[in-house]
């Protein structure tokens with residue numbers, strides 16, 4: 056496998072509630088929680104199209120596109136794929152509609168970014184949550 060094949064590009068969302076808590080998801084088969092989001096599909100027009108599609112697939116809600124603000128680009132060892140590195144474009148976003156875990160999501164959790172009470176993937180723990 057070449058170095059390029061070991062890099063996974065994702066778009067990830069930070070969704071917060073009025074109390075400042077942040078939403079993390081755990082996928083079936085995964086031990087750790089991570090940001091909602093995922094890999095770009097060839098059919099996605101841009102990063103926000105990827106994010107809108109992933110938020111709908113995972114949470115059943117709609118991205119409010121105008122609300123999206125780029126928070127950071129960051130990178131870490133991938134949570135669910137050994138020997139891969141994840142490179143993320145991370146957006147702070149607002150969503151519309153009820154947030155309900157869809158089929159691919161085992162668990163949703165609103166966490167205090169300063170003191171998460173669940174195991175959190177490195178990208179979130181080391182790079183994203185410290186910015187919140």
Ligand SMILES: Nc1nc2c([nH]c(=O)n2[C@H]2C[C@H](O)[C@@H](COP(=O)(O)OP(=O)(O)OP(=O)(O)O)O2)c(=O)[nH]1
Pocket residue numbers: 063065066067082089090091092093094095131132133134135136141176177178179
């Ligand atoms: N979505 C997302 N993935 C992350 C984060 N941190 C992290 O290491 N990853 C890793 C987990 C996986 O190894 C890889 C891709 O995640 P994914 O499984 O959500 O992407 P996806 O829905 O498009 O993937 P797939 O099921 O179609 O293969 O990136 C994160 O905060 N959010």
